[in-house]
Amino acid sequence: MFGLENQPYIMFKNSLEFAKKCDASDELASFRNKFHIPKNTAGEELVYLCGNSLGLQPKATSDYIQQELKDWANLGVEGHTEGKNPWLPYHEFLTENMAKIVGAKPSEVVIMNGLTSNLHLMMVSFYQPTSSKYKIVIESDAFPSDKYAMESQLKFHGYNPSEGLILWKPRKGEELCRLEDLEDIMKKNGDEIALLMIGSTNYYSGQSFPLKKITELGHRYNCKVGFDLAHGAGNIQPNLHETGPDFAVWCTYKYLNSGPGSLGGCFVHERHENNKELKRFVGWWGHNKQTRFNMRHKFDVLVGAEGWQLSNPPILSMAAIRASLDTFTEAGFDNLRAKAIKLTGFLEFLVDDLHDDRINIITPRNPEERGCQLSIQVKSADKSLHTQLTEAGVISDWREPDVIRIAPAPLYNSFEDVYHFAERLKKVLN
Numbered sequence: 001m002f003g004l005e006n007q008p009y010i011m012f013k014n015s016l017e018f019a020k021k022c023d024a025s026d027e028l029a030s031f032r033n034k035f036h037i038p039k040n041t042a043g044e045e046l047v048y049l050c051g052n053s054l055g056l057q058p059k060a061t062s063d064y065i066q067q068e069l070k071d072w073a074n075l076g077v078e079g080h081t082e083g084k085n086p087w088l089p090y091h092e093f094l095t096e097n098m099a100k101i102v103g104a105k106p107s108e109v110v111i112m113n114g115l116t117s118n119l120h121l122m123m124v125s126f127y128q129p130t131s132s133k134y135k136i137v138i139e140s141d142a143f144p145s146d147k148y149a150m151e152s153q154l155k156f157h158g159y160n161p162s163e164g165l166i167l168w169k170p171r172k173g174e175e176l177c178r179l180e181d182l183e184d185i186m187k188k189n190g191d192e193i194a195l196l197m198i199g200s201t202n203y204y205s206g207q208s209f210p211l212k213k214i215t216e217l218g219h220r221y222n223c224k225v226g227f228d229l230a231h232g233a234g235n236i237q238p239n240l241h242e243t244g245p246d247f248a249v250w251c252t253y254k255y256l257n258s259g260p261g262s263l264g265g266c267f268v269h270e271r272h273e274n275n276k277e278l279k280r281f282v283g284w285w286g287h288n289k290q291t292r293f294n295m296r297h298k299f300d301v302l303v304g305a306e307g308w309q310l311s312n313p314p315i316l317s318m319a320a321i322r323a324s325l326d327t328f329t330e331a332g333f334d335n336l337r338a339k340a341i342k343l344t345g346f347l348e349f350l351v352d353d354l355h356d357d358r359i360n361i362i363t364p365r366n367p368e369e370r371g372c373q374l375s376i377q378v379k380s381a382d383k384s385l386h387t388q389l390t391e392a393g394v395i396s397d398w399r400e401p402d403v404i405r406i407a408p409a410p411l412y413n414s415f416e417d418v419y420h421f422a423e424r425l426k427k428v429l430n
């Protein structure tokens with residue numbers, strides 16, 4: 001699909017000179033200057049490979065937020081309608097660019113709440129268990145919050161989580177989930193399953209799942225299908241409209257660089273947009289915009305994803321998302337993805353070139369089955385390895401018992417970053 005076999009760049013070389021050459025010919029290289037790169041106490045830039053956990057701050061973010069602070073200072077409540085970017089429709093300024101990033105129609109996307117809150121709201125609508133069809137399938141190494149949310153939903157509906165939650169597990173001795181095992185689960189238990197809720201790109205292994213096949217599989221058994229794109233949005237292209245899940249949720253502070261705890265995204269497929277019978281929890285921000293402030297009307301739900309909004313949103317956080325989306329849009333998602341494949345490929349090449357028997361890359365080797373991240377298992381290592389890497393100026397992420405997660409982000413990471421990481425890992429391992 002990406003025509004990797006025809007790309008000259010897969011002739012990687014293990015040298016600083018080669019890394020610099022790649023940076024020099026990288027059309028996105030200048031985007032690094034649009035970000036604040038964290039520095040050590042001596043003022044030297046750190047090797048930041050942790051954009052899968054918290055993306056870096058675009059330099060533009062401050063101006064976007066200052067604009068809203070200024071309007072608030074000068075206009076007070078009038079900022080809702082008279083501000084340079086009026087606050088009443090502010091979330092609409094984000095919709096189109098966010099829809100492009102997840103491959104959806106604008107009416108299918110809304111920015112609101114946090115990821116886990118959105119997951120619960122989506123389950124109110126799309127997890128409608130009956131006494132015979134109530135089970136939920138999730139991947140076994142799902143992010144803890146997702147698992148807690150599923151368990152609490154099962155309990156809320158009166159089911160026992162240990163019986164109602166089916167885990168899609170890697171086989172013994174393997175780290176990755178196989179689609180045929182999910183097919184097996186559906187064959188055996190499809191009649192009892194109400195919902196497939198899968199992380200599009202697994203936070204631990206870095207494995208990207210075949211979203212379209214999973215959606216078709218779930219729908220074939222009359223199940224609802226939802227994806228958590230926390231590690232997918234801004235990383236892989238999930239093409240949500242075409243892929244066809246019932247819903248998806250994600251956060252914007254990882255690959256989307258919108259700041260700690262920033263608002264989440266939510267997708268509801270067009271096929272549900274006019275269904276007023278769908279159960280949901282509602283609030284005034286999901287009400288018809290023309291009559292929202294009359295306050296006397298019966299609830300009149302908005303068409304599309306906007307109808308799930310509850311509250312008037314935090315504008316300062318939305319301003320940060322706007323700054324980030326403008327940077328993403330300027331770079332172009334396809335360009336970013338093409339660079340990410342090369343950058344992560346270079347990382348893989350350098351790690352393999354260490355020829356260290358303790359190292360095992362868990363993440364799939366096929367670029368179509370992964371995003372930016374490589375999860376590098378270092379057998380018999382403990383957290384001191386991570387501490388040493390940090391002391392050597394590498395910001396990475398450690399997962400117990402023995403995995404370092406490294407995620408070069410194509411917007412601001414360079415080939416030189418990746419080269420320095422590999423050199424420092426080698427030093428620390430020796």
Ligand SMILES: *Cc1c(COP(=O)(O)O)cnc(C)c1O
Pocket residue numbers: 114115116117142143145146199203228230231251264
């Ligand atoms: C980061 C992440 C979360 C975090 O949830 P919040 O509600 O944003 O705190 C949840 N799920 C997954 C898969 C994640 O990667």
